Amino acid sequence: MKRATATIRDVAREADVSVASASRALNGHANVTPATRDRVIAAANKLAYVPHLGARSLTMARTNTIGVVLPDLFGEFFSEVIRGIDRAAHAVGLQLLLSNMHGDASETTQAIRAMRGRVDGLLLMSPGIDADFLTAHLPAGLPTVVLGSRIEGEGHSSIAIDNEGGARAMVAHLVACGYRRIAMISGPEGNGDSDGRCAGFRAAVADLLGDHDPVVLPGDFSEDAGYAAGAAILADRRGIDAVFAGNDMMAVGCMAALSAAGIAVPNGIAVAGFDDVPIARYVQPPLTTMQVHIAEMGTRAFETLMALIASPDAPPPSPQTLEPELVVRRSTRLSG
Amino acid sequence: MKRATATIRDVAREADVSVASASRALNGHANVTPATRDRVIAAANKLAYVPHLGARSLTMARTNTIGVVLPDLFGEFFSEVIRGIDRAAHAVGLQLLLSNMHGDASETTQAIRAMRGRVDGLLLMSPGIDADFLTAHLPAGLPTVVLGSRIEGEGHSSIAIDNEGGARAMVAHLVACGYRRIAMISGPEGNGDSDGRCAGFRAAVADLLGDHDPVVLPGDFSEDAGYAAGAAILADRRGIDAVFAGNDMMAVGCMAALSAAGIAVPNGIAVAGFDDVPIARYVQPPLTTMQVHIAEMGTRAFETLMALIASPDAPPPSPQTLEPELVVRRSTRLSG
DNA sequence: CTGTTAGCGCTTTCAT
DNA sequence: ATGAAAGCGCTAACAG
Numbered sequence: 142m143k144r145a146t147a148t149i150r151d152v153a154r155e156a157d158v159s160v161a162s163a164s165r166a167l168n169g170h171a172n173v174t175p176a177t178r179d180r181v182i183a184a185a186n187k188l189a190y191v192p193h194l195g196a197r198s199l200t201m202a203r204t205n206t207i208g209v210v211l212p213d214l215f216g217e218f219f220s221e222v223i224r225g226i227d228r229a230a231h232a233v234g235l236q237l238l239l240s241n242m243h244g245d246a247s248e249t250t251q252a253i254r255a256m257r258g259r260v261d262g263l264l265l266m267s268p269g270i271d272a273d274f275l276t277a278h279l280p281a282g283l284p285t286v287v288l289g290s291r292i293e294g295e296g297h298s299s300i301a302i303d304n305e306g307g308a309r310a311m312v313a314h315l316v317a318c319g320y321r322r323i324a325m326i327s328g329p330e331g332n333g334d335s336d337g338r339c340a341g342f343r344a345a346v347a348d349l350l351g352d353h354d355p356v357v358l359p360g361d362f363s364e365d366a367g368y369a370a371g372a373a374i375l376a377d378r379r380g381i382d383a384v385f386a387g388n389d390m391m392a393v394g395c396m397a398a399l400s401a402a403g404i405a406v407p408n409g410i411a412v413a414g415f416d417d418v419p420i421a422r423y424v425q426p427p428l429t430t431m432q433v434h435i436a437e438m439g440t441r442a443f444e445t446l447m448a449l450i451a452s453p454d455a456p457p458p459s460p461q462t463l464e465p466e467l468v469v470r471r472s473t474r475l476s477g
Numbered sequence: 478m479k480r481a482t483a484t485i486r487d488v489a490r491e492a493d494v495s496v497a498s499a500s501r502a503l504n505g506h507a508n509v510t511p512a513t514r515d516r517v518i519a520a521a522n523k524l525a526y527v528p529h530l531g532a533r534s535l536t537m538a539r540t541n542t543i544g545v546v547l548p549d550l551f552g553e554f555f556s557e558v559i560r561g562i563d564r565a566a567h568a569v570g571l572q573l574l575l576s577n578m579h580g581d582a583s584e585t586t587q588a589i590r591a592m593r594g595r596v597d598g599l600l601l602m603s604p605g606i607d608a609d610f611l612t613a614h615l616p617a618g619l620p621t622v623v624l625g626s627r628i629e630g631e632g633h634s635s636i637a638i639d640n641e642g643g644a645r646a647m648v649a650h651l652v653a654c655g656y657r658r659i660a661m662i663s664g665p666e667g668n669g670d671s672d673g674r675c676a677g678f679r680a681a682v683a684d685l686l687g688d689h690d691p692v693v694l695p696g697d698f699s700e701d702a703g704y705a706a707g708a709a710i711l712a713d714r715r716g717i718d719a720v721f722a723g724n725d726m727m728a729v730g731c732m733a734a735l736s737a738a739g740i741a742v743p744n745g746i747a748v749a750g751f752d753d754v755p756i757a758r759y760v761q762p763p764l765t766t767m768q769v770h771i772a773e774m775g776t777r778a779f780e781t782l783m784a785l786i787a788s789p790d791a792p793p794p795s796p797q798t799l800e801p802e803l804v805v806r807r808s809t810r811l812s813g
Numbered sequence: 814c815t816g817t818t819a820g821c822g823c824t825t826t827c828a829t
Numbered sequence: 830a831t832g833a834a835a836g837c838g839c840t841a842a843c844a845g
Contacts, residue, residue, distance in 0.1 A: 149822065173830070191616045194591065195822080199532055199822080239572070496840090534839090
């Protein structure tokens, strides 16, 4: 015989008061006699009463939950964003409704709709999202901030990594180290991060080295792609003395290819990455990379969302940007 | 002027039908004239109607959400469990309400209570949880399965890693490689995983080597602790020819200490870890370790939960166990 | 096939 | 200080 959890009505009856009083007592409102308050508390304990938050949300039109929809991302990134969001959410007592979405944009729409009535706001990260998409698919009046993509339209908040600036910084570092012929390994075609990094790279090599037609090898952010690119460079070196991979995993793969061929890093060819995943400091040699403060992106996105929720008629929230930070390790430092 | 999202009533009015018909049409029930169905759909589109899932949950007494409360864990583990859970949940269209909890057991209680009325079931992972705790703090009738701890009491489901078996397997491997004096670096005092691994280690060295008083150095699962333990071994070697770290990060730290002192791994001293974090394959030499199928633990936990939800009066769900798998890399293979 | 009615569990005016 | 009643948005009998 499975007895379901007691409702506030059971508590009220047990304490011999109205549900109204029970509610007031349970929520610590002022207008309750200490006596009845105690009776209610006692009854609640006796019945092991646990409030039904779903019902409460309905009446209060507030869920104390924020929705998080993320693409199906690989370990590190995923957990870091969540950590950042969670840290901030936890501090103010909010829960996270997660919708890790695999698949395409239509699934994003689904995920967003599934949030209606279950969250007070939305943190959204999905490739290839723009202002039009948002106005088209966001339930009216659901505060939302977009992560990872810069949303230009008004009325939408976003926070993104400055990939372009990061790439420029890396090229500057490489140039400062004395490298003169820098190749890049790009990420997946059409990927926003990859595009930004490539653009920054191109701009920087043009500015700093006068190189208007740098070597850019195709990649897809995987270690294997990095390895292949490394092999390609070995096959047709073209004077390349440094390679800037669009992310760390490709850099790692590239280094493996180089080292398999007996080319020393950084003395033969320098290698740099982007992201600063944990592995970066453990490979041989440790990898120079652009550290992205992923967790902070989550935290700041959350805080922006809180502000949005607090004042729904807020001033136009300009897109925020997060600067990656250069981390120099031995993969680019010319020794001797 | 911020117009809130339309409700089903608005749709009904717009389509000039009752809310009942609107509801039926929207949910694709059979008993609706195609004509009215179309009218309703049209109205819904026109008003950009998005159903309020919170309200729906209340009436249906089903949330299509499962709660996940996890301790505040470090990257890899966290994201892997979630990935495993999410993969399975996504397949059947369920959402995840996350409660990553920092802090102590009382916070666990909080987190659990906060799930009432918002989820159909609970996946719970929290250090030091037992059957008593569960019966005491679980809202009545909330199906729950515990991850990472073996719950012996009846009426509760659990799924845990076989730490003891894993440790035994590792010792067996080490012995097979020819190592005879194996030290262990333990995890944090009182940690369940650590305790299991140490117990397995002790049992195995006793069985296999007749060593009833092996060296066990204190650690806390951190890389630094591993380094310190490595240094301690160097300071007082006692004939140790292999060290089994309670997790990979300590193994990595230990190897760093050894290599800093010029001791070769594995020829001077072999090192093994536990977990198979991504870093394990990238350190030099690559680390032999016990691979734990974390994502699978999540998936299986979820499936167990589904079964629990489907048949609330299920047979006694015996605690499940997940076997780690030996992954041999170069940190333990005697060369030549 | 369709509309009316009654809740789901909770909070909150509005009287008393 | 307390209770009665309305209602959050939706679905599910129950009648027509």
